[in-house]
Amino acid sequence: MPIELDQQESLSTIHLDGEVNISSAVELRSLLVQAVSSGKELRVQVGSTGELDVTALQLLWATAQEAKGTGMEFGFMGDLPEKVLFALKDAGVEFKMVQPVGDRGASC
């Protein structure tokens, strides 16, 4: 499964692996909405084989805005695979989308 939501007591983590694209966009949105509505701190972890297309990036961007508006902590966790870095660069949202969370993450 390319998308999984792991909800713990005070933290939700979205795990993205493999190709996350338009075919899984509806599912991703659903999980992000669920995660945001829980009000917990939200992390996104992209696996080493993860690839994100523009639909995924938009959803994550919208989530970041939602989080900012509600004062919720949101950000990427761990190293981003090269393909994701390229996608962020091609989309032009590379340094605007990620938030520093703990030791990692880029500002959104």
Place this chain on the structure above:
Amino acid sequence: MLSDGQIDKYKQAFQEEAREILVDLESTLLQLNENRGDTDLVGQAFRALHTIKGSGSMFGFEEVAAFTHNLENAYDEVRNGRLEVTSELVDLTLAALDQIKTMVNQAGSPATADTASRLDILEKLLKLTGTSEAPSSHEAPGETANISPPTEPQHPTCDWHIHFAPGPDLLRNGTDPLLLIRELRQLGSLRLTVSTAAIPPLTELDPERCYLVWDIVLTTSAGRDEIHDVFIFAEDQCDLIIELIPSHVADSIAVVQSAPSEKTGGFGRRAEDRAAGGSNIRVPTAKLDQFVDLVGELVTVQARLSEIASRFEDADLVAVSEEVERLTSALRENSMSIRMLPIRGTFERFRRLVHDLARDLKKEVELTIEGADTELDKTVIDQLNDPLMHLIRNSMDHGIEPPAARIAAGKPPAATVRLSARHAGANVLIEVADDGGGIHADAVRQRAIEKGIIASDAQLTEAEIFSLILSPGFSTAKEVTDVSGRGVGMDVVRQRVEALGGSIQITSNPGAGTCVTLRLPLTLAIIDGLLVRVDEAFFVLPLANSLECIELTTQDIANSNGRHVAYVRGEIIPYIRLRDFFDIRTERPEREQIMIAETDQGRCGFVVDEVLGDHQTVIKNLGHLYKQVHFISGATILGNGTLALILDPNRVVLDAARKSAPPPGGQPSAHIGAKEAVRLDAP
């Protein structure tokens, strides 16, 4: 990950699209051959080849993509002014299109690749484009050579502003904007800014729509066309602006001052190209046929409801029945209109045929097309291809003279073949006409006598003589050619047209030309009919043929002195009594009705017991058992569940003529005038 079923679906979609593009491209090339300086046509050809190459590559048709790539390069040379359009290039491209067509159709099946032909085409293309690199003759089957175009002179490095705003359906249609941006990066250095302003809140976001808008500055030595080509698959689904911006290169200033910006508005459509109506969808033919069948069933059930409502004196039931009838009629009109397609596609295909035949026969021929927007039922259009092809072949082979003969006859060396279509009531008339040598009636008559088709003393009108050409095995051609002359084609034409419920008429003027007119029904599914009764049997006559209804009294019969004719406002109208035609032996009523109809043989009356009124007739095929019963075109179910036979008035007249007076020689005459068609023995 796509399943095998999904992959097959996309491959099928590519095959359908590729076939359509190839048909249009063929037409474009033939027009280009006549207008070699037309840059729009060159652009159209290039874009079509580019689309086939790109889509082929995307959907796994690598052979198609590789082969088309070479053609695309050649037309890129043309549009950049480095190669001229010649008849050799056009012929070569047409031959290449045939190969591409074969590759597209054969995809997925064991390859019967004509590799030798493809390599030959590539080699000739190389010579034309002046490329020194030749394909290897030792290539493995299925491989094709890639031709590298000659190194083009470098453009100066310029800065281009590109505004790229994807439309709402761009992602759904399979285009990833990030891949386009990545492709732009390959042309030079790129600086971009993205606007996220349109991204709605998460709960309102449509995950299958792109909300991002990019403004890009691309520094590149590539030309405008090369930049534009990155977006060629997406330009119909995005708002795209490509404009040159002042750069640090001094000798580009003049270019900048004269270069207009290229803007495509409205998600990629140029204003003048924007369709008035909106979008189209592609529907499988089987689904459409099923829809029309269901509408047909609904019409039948509605007829039953009307009949039941008329029996009960219930105002509410009658009101509902009338409303259902109104809605059913509207639905029927709508479903019929869905099946209607312009005949343009069929006509345009023949440009290639005329071009190739003219070359093979060493004749000069121009094809003109009129009424291409005339719409017919899709089923009728599908069946017309072969008959029209036979008619055009005959015209070019036998009708049109060689240039020298035409000049000697005071005609222009280039002949004209005219294809036209127009509506005529419930029919459509399609004409294939030429300005060739025409048909000599004497030669036709003599040939028919030799073949035993008519007696030597048969008295025929000129139209009847020309119709003999449609008989099996008839040909006045002195020799059989590859093109025609076996006498098979015209008979096949007649059979196909008659199978569609149509008819053929031939007119000709020796020395001036010939015109073959096909009269075809607009639709094969539902017609407006006139319901009539003879004893307990019901029949439907096409309303389009029906002129008027009069009463036939015993006094009328007495006045006609034993002939089956009626006098209508001074005109003598022969009639056929359906009771006699169908051998219904019950006692006929004192007063009968004559339905006067227009037939190919002139006006004729059909005598029935009662005319019941208009009837929306859903045509049901009687099946192969009744295939030889030509005077019945089908059957329909009435509201009370009874079957009614649908009559073909033209065939009824012909059949009555055959029954009444078979000519000597054993072969029935194909066409006889209406007066002769009626039995003249006493009632």
